[in-house]
Amino acid sequence: MPITWIAIERPTIRWAPPAANGSSRAGSASDVALQRAPPRPRRAWHAGKCRTPNLRHTAIKLPYPDPMITHNTSSKLARNDNGRLSVMIIEAGQVAVVTGAAQGLGRALAAGLLDRGVSVVLADIATESLHDTAEAFTARGAAILPVTTDVSDPVAVTTLAARTLEHFGRVDLVVNNAGIANGGGQPLWQSDPQDWQRVLAVNLLGVVHGIQAFVPHLVAAGAGHVVNIASLAGLIASPFGAAYCASKHAVVALSETLRSALEIMSLPIGVTVVCPGLVRTPLGERVIALAQADDDGWAEQAPAGLPMERTQRLRAAIQYLLLTVIEPEVAAERILAAVEANRLYELTHGDPEDGARHRVEGILAALDNHS
Secondary structure, eight states: OOOOBOOOOOOOOOOOOOOTTOOOOOOOGGGOEEEEOOOOOOOEEETTEEEOOOOOOEEEEOSSOOHHHHOOOSSOOEEOTTSOEEOOOOOTTOEEEEESTTSHHHHHHHHHHHHTTOEEEEEESOHHHHHHHHHHHHHTTOOEEEEEOOTTOHHHHHHHHHHHHHHHSOOOEEEEOOOOOOOOOSOGGGOOHHHHHHHIIIIIHHHHHHHHHHHHHHHHHTOEEEEEEOOGGGTSOOTTOHHHHHHHHHHHHHHHHHHHHHHHTTOOEEEEEEOOOOBSSHHHHHHHHHHTOOHHHHHHHSOTTOOHHHHHHHHHHHHHGGGTOBOHHHHHHHHHHHHHTTOSEEOTTOOTTSHHHHHHHHHHHHHHTTO
16 A cells, blocks of 8 residues: 655744844844745655655744743753754753653653653542552652642643642643543444533643643743643544544644744744554553454444444454554653654654555645645
């Protein structure tokens, strides 16, 4: 089957150097000019054909000083291989907030950060599991703060931010990881409206609340990074998980929007949206159990009304996911590496069934119809 690779260029904010006479770059709005940076052609493969797209790079000359100079921050700053600000080198002394931290991927991310000497605020709605996790981390000498938090409640997330600053005095990394899944197994037109409200309240609005509560503090500090956990389901379509799929697509778009706003405002804060496949977590175990179910167990949970051939294909696809499952610790290490590389997208599993590539291929084909 054809594999589609695409090259995507985002507008780059480039700072003009100081004038030769040492004068300030400050000026009126009329001093803001658009400049075109030298093109850097990148190769792209579309439907098996190699071509070099005509990519335009736009730089903005702004009458403000370089944020590398004006922001007073103890977070280390670096530049990635594209010359952009890579605003976080994870190291001891920093403070991270992880939602959904009591178990699964959230716990693995917290453990990875603690291993690097980062202090971690553990947030989760499951109080008992949260405190069990906190006790386990404390026993090994980690600096942690457990805070019971319902991310669907904006007041609770604002309180989480306040407690973080009150306890640690700073925040450097925010991981919006908390998420839930609905029952699934039904087409969109048969889905329960309450499922939609519940899933969107946690998976989408929980991320919005995290951004609204913490990003102002990152802006004030002049550095930091936001990690939003979406899913591979945020890049492809799932026929029987409309609410979950839609919520994760929204998290991807939300993250792109956040990064775009931060870049255009020249704020040195990174954003990474993570689109994992199947991870061995409590949420993932439900899929694993379905894939391993016998015929009777599968029949109880399979979508009703499907022809036998389609049912068998769906079952085979779910069973294939077992070959791609990874441990949460492996996923966590890949995510933290993406943060330090300042990557916008992190697909911890790649694209095992080429679903994301086929989706993009369809979009590119539609564009070709109008070119």
